[in-house]
Amino acid sequence: MTLAALELDLEVFSGPFDLLLTLVLREEIDLLEVELADVVLAYLDHLEARGELDLEVATEFLVLIAALLELKSRMLLPGQEEDLLDLEPGEAAEELLARMLDAQRYRQAAGYLATLLQDESASRFRSAPLPSWLRRRPLEQAEAVYDPDRLGAALGGLLRRPEPISLGHLTVPRVSVADRLTHLRLLLRSARSVSFDSAVEGADRVTVAVTLFALLELYKQGEATWSQAEPFGPIDIASVAAAAERAPA
């Protein structure tokens, strides 16, 4: 099997995975419109249907899908000042290529190691217990060679915990993206333009983060644009409908 055998039926595209890839790289399909989660689900279905895993192909798929995800996440961030965020034509393909080449480098190194092992396979080493006259090691002769502090330090290392990360927001999802989407849409309906700070006034950190996700989603859906004059400066959110109404005027 190759990745070409992976048939997709997405909202914006229907056909084999490799064709989707080509069209994305040629920028004939907007990556922003491709639901990558659906591609992954299609791949999993495909695997399940086949009942076996071709590691070579799976590796290629994972490298590609990971790179596509990273690209897409960057494209979702509007911004001009950062070179990194500003994808030139062809840059998507370059990025993807770099990722694949890096994985390939170690695959080739692996081939080299396999050859080394093969070359050495006719050379064997002796593996025999020491003759009895060398095996006597009386306890009385044992000398102190290890430092007990090594044990204390090792145990101290095992007592170390990772930075306490609050998992509260994971186990108790107090706020959902859908909630915050509704919240933002309501704000934009009444004001057409609103600052991010006012949209999250009085909210806790989790809510602020989820609101940012909701904002990304609005941007992706083409409902809103956002701008930030300088890093850490205020973020202004504008409804696209409002912008469109202003334009003809």
Place this chain on the structure above:
Amino acid sequence: MSERSSELARVLEALLFLSPEPVAVSDLAEAADASQEEVRAALAQLQEALAPGRRGLALRELAGGFTLASDPVAEEAARRLLAKPRTPPLTPAQAETLAIVAYLQPVSRPEMTRIRGVSTDSAAATLLERGLIEESGRSTFGAVLYRTTPLFLKLFGLRGLEDLPEVTRWDPSAEEAGELRDRLLSAGEARAGLGPPEPSTAAGWAAS
């Protein structure tokens, strides 16, 4: 054999080198795909090449067959190199495993694994083989328990387990309440449940 041996003699020398036990002529003949007469002739050639004073090895015929042995000339040097207790530096995995046994003994292998977050089988096997730890019965659940040995105390220069250094010096959570064992187990589980990306890797990706 002179400086250049027959191929059969070379094969036989290699076979005897690789075999920890004496090998019978019939087995040598079968392995080398030769007749027993040919093998005997080649062994005579080998005997000649390994005659006393020539090499560091000697060919011996014992009850079970032929074997190679080291020349007695090397006896003293071999004692210096090999007869001391084998105490290579402890690997990090061995040090962690040994520390767990030393401080918590008796302790079961599943417990060690839970504390370390990764398997302790290979490290524990090495420690057992070197005589630093030993079995000490079974837990109520039937798991083998381990403790340290008198050799352990000697090699660490300790008179007894009470001489083990206080962990508080290295303990990042000394002020927390709770038994050492419980705190080790909970820290191990906290680490196992978490795999944050490492900064070095992130940098590597960005550069690539």
Place this chain on the structure above:
Amino acid sequence: MSERSSELARVLEALLFLSPEPVAVSDLAEAADASQEEVRAALAQLQEALAPGRRGLALRELAGGFTLASDPVAEEAARRLLAKPRTPPLTPAQAETLAIVAYLQPVSRPEMTRIRGVSTDSAAATLLERGLIEESGRSTFGAVLYRTTPLFLKLFGLRGLEDLPEVTRWDPSAEEAGELRDRLLSAGEARAGLGPPEPSTAAGWAAS
């Protein structure tokens, strides 16, 4: 050495015969009560006596020391006598994981997984069990780090890690990168009837 070796060469041959692992020149010198220069000279003599085609054994410099190995001429007979292959070959997944550890050590498992794009748990477990890699401490986040072992060097015929070629040796040439890019771009083209990518694009790629 001619038929009669110097006593030091004989002692060294016996020591290497008895030692289960490669022995460093400094350890040989200490055991044989000789200077390192004398040991090196005697090893050269031994190397000469064990030159290919002379004996059933060979002197090898591996994993930071010297060791004796069987001559490949005996491989077939050894397989028959010992009835086991010496080292099973590595699967592609194991070889890739080993390559990543060899070049990036110390390296954590999440890092290996990120580079390969698929889980390395099973491959890494096998490499650990075969003694080709081992733990080497923990990262600042508590993740276990891995490195290669002396056994890895021994089995792969390496004196040390510095014997590994630079990893940049496998950096793709501009042509190879171009080919991969063509493959990426043209994968779906035939299907789509879009025709080959345009030359100007290809040139841009090769330059980047």
